[in-house]
Amino acid sequence: MKKKIWGSLVALLSLFSLQSISLQAEFPCPEENSGTNKVQERILWGAPISPYVRTDLVTFYEKKVPFTHNNTLPAKLLTATHQPIDKNFEAASPFGKIPAYEEIDANKKRFTLSESAVIADYINQISQENPLRPTCPKANAQVSFFIGYAGSTLAPATHAILFENVVKPAVLKEKTDEARVKTVLQNELPPILDFLEKSLSDGRSWIADTQNFSLADIVIGSHLATLDTAKLSAMEQIGTRRPHLSAYLKKVLERDSFKKALKPLAE
Numbered sequence: 380m381k382k383k384i385w386g387s388l389v390a391l392l393s394l395f396s397l398q399s400i401s402l403q404a405e406f407p408c409p410e411e412n413s414g415t416n417k418v419q420e421r422i423l424w425g426a427p428i429s430p431y432v433r434t435d436l437v438t439f440y441e442k443k444v445p446f447t448h449n450n451t452l453p454a455k456l457l458t459a460t461h462q463p464i465d466k467n468f469e470a471a472s473p474f475g476k477i478p479a480y481e482e483i484d485a486n487k488k489r490f491t492l493s494e495s496a497v498i499a500d501y502i503n504q505i506s507q508e509n510p511l512r513p514t515c516p517k518a519n520a521q522v523s524f525f526i527g528y529a530g531s532t533l534a535p536a537t538h539a540i541l542f543e544n545v546v547k548p549a550v551l552k553e554k555t556d557e558a559r560v561k562t563v564l565q566n567e568l569p570p571i572l573d574f575l576e577k578s579l580s581d582g583r584s585w586i587a588d589t590q591n592f593s594l595a596d597i598v599i600g601s602h603l604a605t606l607d608t609a610k611l612s613a614m615e616q617i618g619t620r621r622p623h624l625s626a627y628l629k630k631v632l633e634r635d636s637f638k639k640a641l642k643p644l645a646e
């Protein structure tokens with residue numbers, strides 16, 4: 380009897396291991412970035428005024444991954460202002476948006492990516508330095524939540540202000556729609572800032588309640604910093620009634636990576 384139970388246990392275990400082998404086999408990972416596939420150059424395309432580009436600049440700096448920064452406006456703005464579009468940027472960015480990422484290996488083979496959060500995740504994965512995602516599933520899911528929230532909710536509000544206050548007058552030579560700015564500042568932004576304040580008010584150090592600074596902090600910090608780069612003050616908008624958020628943003632913006640990414644905008 381004992382032998383029988385032992386036998387079925389072994390059979391069950393081998394079934395599990397066979398299953399995990401077959402699961403792994405469904406996602407083969409071709410030999411990457413070694414031998415002649417070795418990456419020779421990593422290029423980030425995009426203007427530093429873009430909060431999405433900032434997300435990736437900060438990630439490169441945090442991860443200490445060497446890269447070339449090629450400044451460009453999105454294709455739509457280049458076309459609107461009668462400027463040429465670099466063919467390598469066009470190839471790296473399927474929708475003409477910034478940022479776009481391009482890497483070239485020793486065989487001159489190119490690998491491209493778009494979407495700031497996807498690029499940041501990739502840069503985080505290729506270097507062991509300073510991990511920006513926790514390995515624990517729950518904490519990692521929280522990081523993904525705040526990355527998603529920043530992209531879907533915070534960015535549209537802050538980006539609308541950047542578009543009205545900077546892109547329209549400085550690039551498109553159009554007038555700012557002051558009513559639109561007022562609506563964002565009075566109606567759209569406050570509940571978002573309230574949510575971030577509430578999230579931080581349990582005393583957590585970082586926005587996704589992780590032990591270390593993560594990709595969630597990079598993305599949230601990058602979009603909040605837009606207020607400073609769009610002729611407003613992030614701290615003023617956050618105000619004294621959101622003390623956790625103002626202390627948090629101060630801590631994020633004091634990091635060398637953020638200072639470096641924001642430096643070209645101060646010059």
Ligand SMILES: N[C@@H](CCC(=O)N[C@@H](CS)C(=O)NCC(=O)O)C(=O)O
Pocket residue numbers: 429430431453454455474475476477478493494495496530
């Ligand atoms: N979801 C994209 C958004 C990127 C994005 O919208 N970038 C703006 C510049 S800040 C852009 O390229 N806009 C031009 C367009 O929408 O065609 C990302 O995270 O990379």
